[in-house]
Amino acid sequence: MEKDSILTVSDVRKYFKIKEGIVKAVDGVSFSVKYGETLALVGESGSGKTTTGHLIMGFYPPDSGKILYKGKHDLSIPIKRRSLELKREIQIVFQDPGTSLNPKHIVKDIVGLPLRIHGLADSSSVYGKVAELLEFVGLGEDFMFKYPHELGGGEKQLVAIARALAPNPSFIILDEPTSALDVSSQAKVLNTLSRIQKERDISYLLITHDLGVVRNISHRVMIMYLGKIYEEAPTDEFFRGPLHPYTQMLLSSIPTLTRQDEEIKPKGVEAVGEIPSALSPPKGCRFHTRCPFAKPICSERDPPDVVADSGHVVRCWLYE
Numbered sequence: 001m002e003k004d005s006i007l008t009v010s011d012v013r014k015y016f017k018i019k020e021g022i023v024k025a026v027d028g029v030s031f032s033v034k035y036g037e038t039l040a041l042v043g044e045s046g047s048g049k050t051t052t053g054h055l056i057m058g059f060y061p062p063d064s065g066k067i068l069y070k071g072k073h074d075l076s077i078p079i080k081r082r083s084l085e086l087k088r089e090i091q092i093v094f095q096d097p098g099t100s101l102n103p104k105h106i107v108k109d110i111v112g113l114p115l116r117i118h119g120l121a122d123s124s125s126v127y128g129k130v131a132e133l134l135e136f137v138g139l140g141e142d143f144m145f146k147y148p149h150e151l152g153g154g155e156k157q158l159v160a161i162a163r164a165l166a167p168n169p170s171f172i173i174l175d176e177p178t179s180a181l182d183v184s185s186q187a188k189v190l191n192t193l194s195r196i197q198k199e200r201d202i203s204y205l206l207i208t209h210d211l212g213v214v215r216n217i218s219h220r221v222m223i224m225y226l227g228k229i230y231e232e233a234p235t236d237e238f239f240r241g242p243l244h245p246y247t248q249m250l251l252s253s254i255p256t257l258t259r260q261d262e263e264i265k266p267k268g269v270e271a272v273g274e275i276p277s278a279l280s281p282p283k284g285c286r287f288h289t290r291c292p293f294a295k296p297i298c299s300e301r302d303p304p305d306v307v308a309d310s311g312h313v314v315r316c317w318l319y320e
Helices: 049-057 084-089 107-117 126-136 153-165 183-200 211-217 235-240 245-252 259-264
Strands: 005-018 021-034 038-042 064-069 090-093 171-175 203-208 220-225 228-234 305-309 312-315
Touching: 005 049, 005 203, 021 038, 021 049, 021 064, 021 203, 021 228, 038 049, 038 211, 049 090, 049 171, 049 203, 084 090, 090 153, 107 126, 107 153, 126 153, 153 183, 183 211, 203 211, 211 235, 220 235, 220 245, 228 235, 228 245
Parallel strands: 038 203, 038 220, 090 171, 171 203
Antiparallel strands: 005 021, 005 064, 220 228, 228 312, 305 312
């Protein structure tokens, strides 16, 4: 356990049994999130990144491995068995605010509910506290008595952020927080999240497939593919020198607007094929079926983690 880590995930696995077989959604994942940082967990649909977030939240327990919060709280238990204090400290912002906000409640009640649950406000003080939270995320007091259907997509997500902030958490999981928004709304939400982190020293786990979002808000990046982590690096180093062929493939497929962005894109690595089913992941390196640099050993043995530089780790036979 690193002393500067608020969250430590150690060799966590989660398999789901379905009619067709066993889905290895998360398969031996280890990482940590430092105090006050944003760690981005990136991957295509089906990579296991959202399942990882749900395991941390306690929506279901891992099959094996450990999840520790602040070095002492075991998060490997379901959320219903966690203390109220632990539930207060760890919050989540979901992908689609249109479905995560109760359509029958006004904003005052949506944001005020966690204040009441955690004993942070009563009927006489809840109005003022909700107004402060809405002001803090960039919404005015006039939003208090609106229903979700009266709000735009960005406004809904800011309400969801205000709700997550209500119990004064230390750690927030951001599960694709901007993927359902237009470009202008995305920018406002990202700027708000960055400001909140600086002012409240909150740690984020950002789950996303959008590398543009990653570049704007994260301190470190992890690349996940078919249930495993294949690369981890500080954000600047990640974009300057991506190592894993899968990472290079993801970066090469990003649309660019400037010559500078185009110059740093990996060359000669194209997005090829679709991610295989987690029901039957390829033997060895799970990316070898799509990798232009695959060697015979890649289809036979799972590669080890290789430390390429300070804080830069890659799981690939090319660097062993």
